[in-house]
Amino acid sequence: MQSVGDKLAELACEPGRKVEDVDVFGRSAFNRYYYASYLITRKMLFDLNPNWVNTRHKNIPELLRKTIISRIRDQIRKQSKKGLITKSKEQKIRNDINDAVSELSLIIAEAYNIRVIADYRPDNKIFRKHKDLILENKSLNEAKKWSGRASMFSKKIIRIWKDVGL
Amino acid sequence: MLDCNNIDKLKEFIIERKIAYVSDVKARETDNIIIFIIPSEKISEKSTKNKTSKRQLTYLKKEIKNKFDIEVEYVIYREKNQEQIDAGLLALLAERFGKIIKDCLTSFKGSNSVDVWIDLSIKMEQSNRGLIDNIRGVISDYLNLFGISLRSLHGISQDQDVPSQIVILKVIKIISPAQQIDINNYLQGINYYIPSELWLSRKLDVLRKKMLILRQKDKSYVLTEEGVRFVPRTASSNSSDIKRALALGRKRWYI
16 A cells, blocks of 8 residues: 555656646545555554454544553553552553554544545645645645554554553 | 534634634534644643643543534644654664664654654663663754754564563463473563573562462462453453463364
């Protein structure tokens, strides 16, 4: 998906391309970049719990923020009470999971919003800004990084999930 | 369909609450969602007069849902200078540490504080602590040039670190009754790093003292009833119950 997005972005940014073509190639690039980050997140959800793999796209941030965080918190509370981890370790895990989940859910929510605009709001046109393309304040160069960021945060979530014994 | 009355009330609410950090509000009719557009420089670690925090955004979303039955999502865009700082950091780390750092990304917590995430090709274990501190120092010095402080450094590595107590307990549940060497081999087989025989033996002692495992006469370890209850149950392929069943099946097969 990422490489398809990159190719579409390259086509959209080619010098001399007609405005209408910049718009359609650019929109498709935003779409593919969203799916690249979605598929990484979906794989992570499958690894955590296969039942979560069919979560509706727009409900993923909520699943991350509520269910995943609370399961990890329950575990570390239990382990800290039993003396298997120290209070400071409990706090560190709590901070780490909050950071990773909040980052990933923001990316997924934001990428989904832009994807929907790219696909269903043709009146919101893409415009060029220097060597970048902008849709609804979001730059294509930034969208290109969605999947890399999603991958980093997913790895961290899986690591914590496993470390707490889940 | 988005209820117009509710949207008007939401607009009044934004003015009333003096929510100055939202640069634009859009309605997405395809799935009835309102989008708040927010520049990333308006997000800081703590809420102030003109800034908000990521935690505050989560509360705001809930409050709007409860008050007006409207779903809100956020689109946060980064300022150009943040992107340049990001690119500069990646180039610096590549030059100083080469292939040790596979990837690096930043997450700004406002205009003067940042979290840095690095993907390492080495373990984040104790023996590498000096190198990690060195990386942390290089990142901090670089960020200081821009008046930005490093809030936290998150490292991720391909291999697992040393196993936590609960991971060791889970392994004993899967392969018990198990000798220390079997536990050691199983953990290494799933990519955990075991510093020494003594290290593992101490960890097992802690679990024994907590009454979660028993050491039998033949020096093998088994879980106590409390130990069995203590291991979390999951629905994933990583489930200790499934792995235990498979391990038992394998044992029977080879007897």
